[in-house]
Amino acid sequence: MDTSGIFAQFERHITLDEKEKLSIRSVLIPARLKQGEFVETVGKVTSNFIFVNLGCLMTYYTDAEGTDHVIQFAMAGWWTGDLHSFTKEEPSIYSTRALSDSEVFYLPKTDMEALLQKFPKLERYFRILFQNSIVSHQHRLIQNLSVTADQRYxxxxxRYPSLEQYVPLKYIASYLGITPEFLSKIRRKRSGH
Amino acid sequence: MDTSGIFAQFERHITLDEKEKLSIRSVLIPARLKQGEFVETVGKVTSNFIFVNLGCLMTYYTDAEGTDHVIQFAMAGWWTGDLHSFTKEEPSIYSTRALSDSEVFYLPKTDMEALLQKFPKLERYFRILFQNSIVSHQHRLIQNLSVTADQRYxxxxxRYPSLEQYVPLKYIASYLGITPEFLSKIRRKRSGH
DNA sequence: TGACGGACTTGAACCAGGTTAAGATTTAGT
DNA sequence: ACTAAATCTTAACCTGGTTCAAGTCCGTCA
Known part of the structure; x- marks a missing residue:
């Protein structure tokens, strides 16, 4: 499987020589996913950080009433997974699955930790990645608290025009924090009356 | 000003020798804040990352209608600030101010970058800090989407019993994503009819 | 090709939480 | 200590969004 995409992402923030790339490549586990396939399921400890090479994934929480709440989508070039379970080594409370046929690389936690020890520039890469991610999370929080569902949509x-082609509307509704029914109403008003 | 608190935080994730501590200490700018005092204001680029040594700060967004929305509180031992402005060097959209008389250390962005270059273990420290922060942000998002205001309160x-003594209820309401009036109702019901 | 299930829409009744405005209580400044 | 301002509460009314139930429009697989 082609690793140029993942190294292009690394090289947005750091530079890697061939030896380093080789080390990284040697621990990445490539996988192909069918549309709808689960990557992580509730209750098991997540042992991989996930890079999306091709396609689209989503991570969601299922509440006590059985309603799903989308935490994040992840398109080609994005890292994803259940950072809670991955970090704390607790059973996952989220599910991650493919929204379309996809290609991913798994980076097992133990290998990731070894890489971070060996190549401190990777610490830097993930520090920057996470720092940017916090900015996005704060932006989303603020949106949910300060603008109407209509505006959020x-x-x-x-912001994510390319997602609408992959993602069923019901998951977009969930991401926006509303029901599919209400999103339907918003869309009707929007498309002229 | 006493730097033992900030080094205790660093040493939760990394170990520092005296030389490294000296380097860090030499760039930290100590400051005392009066209750209500602004640390960062909307419109100016944030050039400091902020460590709360004593007291309590909050960061909030003021929307088009003039309503404040609290993004985060920060107590002694926490890092805070406007990560959006700090990272992207764009004018701040958030305000940060002291909720009580406080002591903080400012870490200027240029100094922080130099430290990160010089001591890669600091990259590690902040990587871990940010990784944990993402977990908290996701937790809060999920809470806002899946439980009632009553439960959130x-x-x-x-989760933060010590905050209630510092923080006016209207800001707690804002953090929870509700109006002060509605929080009042919740509290009334809660305190026995 | 038909029938099944998933995705999307519609409409009506309903509710969690917002709005407005007024009063009660606390806090802070001089 | 006195006043002004900020915080907190109460109550009546309002609305954005939910719930539930029914119906439509696919894609898919035997």
């Missing part, structure tokens, strides 16, 4: 469409 | 009180 408009902003979402503008 | 209960969870908040349990």
């Amino acid at each position: 408009e902003n979402f469409s503008k | 209960e969870n908040f009180s349990k």
Whole structure:
């Protein structure tokens, strides 16, 4: 499986020589996923950080009533997974699955830790990645607290136009924090009356 | 100003020798804040990352209608600030101010970058810090999407009991994503009818 | 090709939480 | 200590969004 995509991402923030790339490549586990396939399921400890090479994944929480709440989508070039379970080594409370046929690389936690020890520039890479991620999370929080569902949908469409082709509307509704029914109403109003 | 608190935090994840501590100490800017005093204001680029040595700070967003939305509180031992402005060097959209008389250390961005270059273990420290922060942000998002305001208040009180003594209820309401009036209703019901 | 299930829409009744405005209580400044 | 301002509460009314139930429009697989 082609590793140019993942190294392109690394090289947005750090530079890697061939030896380093080789070390990284040697621990990445490539996998192909069918649409709908689960990567992580509730109750098991997540042992991999996940890079999306191709396709689209989503991570969601299922509450006590059985309602799903989408935490994040992940498109090609993004890292994803259940950071809670991965970090604390507690059973996962989220599920991650493919929204389309996808290719991913798994980076097992133990290998990731070894790499971070061996190549401190990777600490830097993930520090920057996580720092940016916090900024996005704060932005989303603020959106949920300060603008109407209608506006959130408009902003979402503008910000992630490519997601609308992969993602069923019901998951977009969930991401926006509303029901599919209400998203339907918003869309009707929006498309002229 | 006493730097033992900040080094105790560093040493939760990494170990530092005296030389390294000296380097860090030499760039930290200590400051005392009066209750209500602003640390960062909307419109200016944030050039400091902030460590709370004593007291309590909060960061909030003021929307188009003039309503404040609390992004985060920060107590003694926590890092805080406007990570958006700090990272992207864009004018701040958030305000940060002291909720009580406080002591903080400012870590200027240029100094922080130099330290990170010089001591890669600091990359590690902040990588871990940010990774944990993402977990908290996701937890809060999920809470906002899946439980009632009533439950959120209960969870908040349990999780941050020490905050209730510093923080006016209207800011707790804002953090929970509700109005002060509605929080009042919740509290009334809660305290025995 | 038909029938099954998943995704999307519609409409009506309903509710969690918002809005407004007024009063009660605490806090802070001089 | 006195006042002004900020915080907190109460109550009546309002609305964005939910719930539930029914119906439509696919894609898919025997």
